[in-house]
Amino acid sequence: MKGFGTIVLVIAVLAAVPLVVHSNSALNFLVIMLLTALAGQGWNILGGYGGQYSFGHAAFFGTGAYVTAILQVRYGVNAWPGFALGTAAGALVGAVIGALTFRAGLRGSYFALVTLAFAEVLRILASVAPITGAGVGTLVKLDLHASALQFESRAAFYWVILALVAASLVIAHAIERSRFGAWLIAVRENEDAARALGVDAFKVKLGAMTISAAITAAAGCFYVQYFLFVDSGIAYGTRMSIEALLTPIIGGAGTVFGPLVGALVVKALGEGATFVAGDAPGLNLIVYGCVLVLVIAFAPRGLIGLFSWRRAPAGKREAAHG
Amino acid sequence: MFSPVILIPAILNGLMTGAVYALVALGLTLIYGVLHIINFAHGALLSAAMFAAFFAFHLFGIDPYVATFLIAPLFFAFGYGLQRLAIDPASHGDDRNMLLVTLGLAIVIENVLLYAFRADTRTIDLPYAFDTINVGFTFLAIPRVIGFAAVFVVAILLWAIMNMTDTGKAIRAVAREKLGAELSGIDVAHIYAMTFGLGTACVAIAACLLMPSFYVNPTVGDAFVLVAFTIVVLGGMGSVPGALIGGLVVGVVESLSGLFLGDSLGQIGIFLVFIVVLLVRPTGLFGAKA
Numbered sequence: 338m339k340g341f342g343t344i345v346l347v348i349a350v351l352a353a354v355p356l357v358v359h360s361n362s363a364l365n366f367l368v369i370m371l372l373t374a375l376a377g378q379g380w381n382i383l384g385g386y387g388g389q390y391s392f393g394h395a396a397f398f399g400t401g402a403y404v405t406a407i408l409q410v411r412y413g414v415n416a417w418p419g420f421a422l423g424t425a426a427g428a429l430v431g432a433v434i435g436a437l438t439f440r441a442g443l444r445g446s447y448f449a450l451v452t453l454a455f456a457e458v459l460r461i462l463a464s465v466a467p468i469t470g471a472g473v474g475t476l477v478k479l480d481l482h483a484s485a486l487q488f489e490s491r492a493a494f495y496w497v498i499l500a501l502v503a504a505s506l507v508i509a510h511a512i513e514r515s516r517f518g519a520w521l522i523a524v525r526e527n528e529d530a531a532r533a534l535g536v537d538a539f540k541v542k543l544g545a546m547t548i549s550a551a552i553t554a555a556a557g558c559f560y561v562q563y564f565l566f567v568d569s570g571i572a573y574g575t576r577m578s579i580e581a582l583l584t585p586i587i588g589g590a591g592t593v594f595g596p597l598v599g600a601l602v603v604k605a606l607g608e609g610a611t612f613v614a615g616d617a618p619g620l621n622l623i624v625y626g627c628v629l630v631l632v633i634a635f636a637p638r639g640l641i642g643l644f645s646w647r648r649a650p651a652g653k654r655e656a657a658h659g
Numbered sequence: 660m661f662s663p664v665i666l667i668p669a670i671l672n673g674l675m676t677g678a679v680y681a682l683v684a685l686g687l688t689l690i691y692g693v694l695h696i697i698n699f700a701h702g703a704l705l706s707a708a709m710f711a712a713f714f715a716f717h718l719f720g721i722d723p724y725v726a727t728f729l730i731a732p733l734f735f736a737f738g739y740g741l742q743r744l745a746i747d748p749a750s751h752g753d754d755r756n757m758l759l760v761t762l763g764l765a766i767v768i769e770n771v772l773l774y775a776f777r778a779d780t781r782t783i784d785l786p787y788a789f790d791t792i793n794v795g796f797t798f799l800a801i802p803r804v805i806g807f808a809a810v811f812v813v814a815i816l817l818w819a820i821m822n823m824t825d826t827g828k829a830i831r832a833v834a835r836e837k838l839g840a841e842l843s844g845i846d847v848a849h850i851y852a853m854t855f856g857l858g859t860a861c862v863a864i865a866a867c868l869l870m871p872s873f874y875v876n877p878t879v880g881d882a883f884v885l886v887a888f889t890i891v892v893l894g895g896m897g898s899v900p901g902a903l904i905g906g907l908v909v910g911v912v913e914s915l916s917g918l919f920l921g922d923s924l925g926q927i928g929i930f931l932v933f934i935v936v937l938l939v940r941p942t943g944l945f946g947a948k949a
Contacts, residue, residue: 390755392699392762441938446697449758450888451937457885458930575881579766586759619773619877626766633756633763634749 340510340593347594348503355492364491368563370604371498372556376577377584377596378505379553384582385590386509386518387545388525389444393452394581396434396459397550399572401427401557406475406567407468416486420558427554428547435546439539444528453578460573474568477561486562498559502597505552509593512548521545522591553581576622583625587632589639598640603628668797669914675803677910678810679865683883684890684902685814686861692897693834693854696754699761700741702884703768704859708734708866709875710772716783716870723783724805727867731860738859743852772877780876788871806868813864814903817857821899830854834897882926886913889933895942 355364376398384390405423408414414422438451463469470476481489488494512518520541523531532538561567571577580603585591588599606628607621614620636643683705690698708730715726745764750756791798821827832840833850841847865883873879890909894901909929916928 388755390758437938443937445754446691446695446758447892447937450697450892451934454885454888454930454933454937458927458934461927461930579762582759617774618778619770622766622770623774626763626770629763629766630745630749630760633760637751637753637756 374600376556380581381585383549391452393456395577396456397427397553398557401554405558423558428551431550464569589641673911673914677907681906682865684887686858690858700765702880703765705880708863712870723870734863735856735860739856742855802871
């Protein structure tokens with residue numbers, strides 16, 4: 338239970354932050370950081386543990402965001418069930434895309450491409466379909482009550498997203514320790530060998546993709562409650578897909594805390610760059626891209642890997658060359 | 660529903676747009692065929708090359724068609740360096756890492772362009788940009804006709820390089836059997852970089868061919884590259900004739916679906932073709948069984 342204790346400790350420390358920090362902009366920064374960590378944890382389940390690199394996690398983020406917003410605005414559904422349905426819708430999209438792509442046997446570059454294409458199709462559809470508000474986007478009505486999942490204080494929003502991140506950490510931890518997690522990692526390391534040992538690779542990957550999509554969709558649902566607005570670029574744009582994969586890769590893919598560490602580092606560096614060079618378009622993404630390349634070059638197991646006492650699995654680098 | 664008077668020009672225009680798509684796809688498929696990775700930086704490199712063509716004209720008054728002879732070697736060297744000095748050392752020979760490194764480079768290149776030139780859309784004014792030739796039943800824009808012809812010249816050149824030079828032979832050897840090639844004394848890192856350079860040069864030529872009739876902004880390459888992905892998948896990853904024919908087909912599909920569905924939905928036509936081909940026949944129409 339060592340890992341579980343660490344989760345409790347980290348969440349407890351983070352939960353105490355609003356008691357000390359009262360600045361709205363600092364809390365806003367932390368909320369966005371946790372939001373990115375949550376989206377990244379979704380990616381981490383499939384990409385980090387399962388080795389299936391999706392370049393289109395925006396498909397799930399956007400579906401969560403749109404479903405939550407549209408249910409409230411057009412169908413008068415309360416935000417709480419809206420949130421749950423948004424997450425479920427994201428999971429469903431994940432399951433459908435997963436079933437199609439894994440059934441077709443797509444791996445590696447092909448999988449990355451097809452997920453990217455699905456996100457793009459959804460983006461174009463959302464930018465023309467009347468139900469999403471097309472090019473204008475969808476605005477959720479301001480209603481600052483807990484019953485509408487909106488809060489007057491930043492701290493309350495912070496605790497909500499922190500609770501979601503905590504849940505995602507527990508899920509990742511549970512997967513890591515479960516038989517399902519062992520199968521998933523086996524598929525990542527060598528799918529053919531895993532199959533030969535009797536692992537149903539299709540089922541395992543499909544399960545991982547569904548959980549992965551649900552978590553990233555929950556981040557999308559929260560986004561809508563926090564910003565009260567969504568359009569096709571925010572929801573399904575490549576930016577979200579990139580951030581979802583950036584954070585776990587930088588922090589440490591296939592580790593419980595990788596996405597959280599990655600999100601903190603990436604967002605802090607982005608803020609730092611803005612602070613140093615002014616608010617110029619593209620600047621923080623330049624930093625993200627550089628960090629991504631540098632981490633892969635010098636810390637292939639992510640930042641967490643640099644400080645981990647565990648050694649890299651023997652023979653992995655040799656195997657990669659073969 | 661539509662008369663041939665509208666349909667035939669739409670097909671011809673589609674073919675000519677498709678030729679430039681094919682050239683972008685050619686670079687992509689070449690790199691995939693040898694390195695077995697999808698170069699996600701391809702679109703950013705296209706944008707960068709289009710900016711190079713823009714400034715060559717804007718600052719020095721060099722016609723984009725002339726600038727091809729400067730920009731293509733420049734981007735060949737840039738691509739070579741990128742693979743040799745960044746992608747190869749950073750990815751430790753792991754395919755998944757390589758994918759991520761090219762994505763990282765794409766993010767950096769695209770946003771450096773955004774940072775330097777802002778999101779403004781720029782065009783260049785050439786005296787012949789709107790000239791047309793009358794082919795009897797319709798008019799064809801001169802820059803598109805030139806682009807169409809140039810793509811075939813490039814394809815023949817590329818074929819010659821691959822089949823008639825030692826480097827080309829080495830590239831084909833590495834694509835076939837990397838370990839065997841290495842054992843026969845071929846410098847694989849050098850060949851990888853040469854291939855990446857050639858692929859980047861293709862994109863640079865495409866940029867110069869596009870510039871007279873198209874606009875440039877930091878994300879202009881993305882649209883082309885998503886189309887190029889489709890073409891490469893359609894034609895079979897790593898297949899050069901596949902890229903050429905795939906390019907022409909996709910150009911026509913886009914032109915016709917734009918005609919029937921409207922412009923923004925026209926793109927959907929391409930993505931649907933892409934997804935369906937990936938799901939049903941991921942090796943493409945011309946690719947060998949993997």
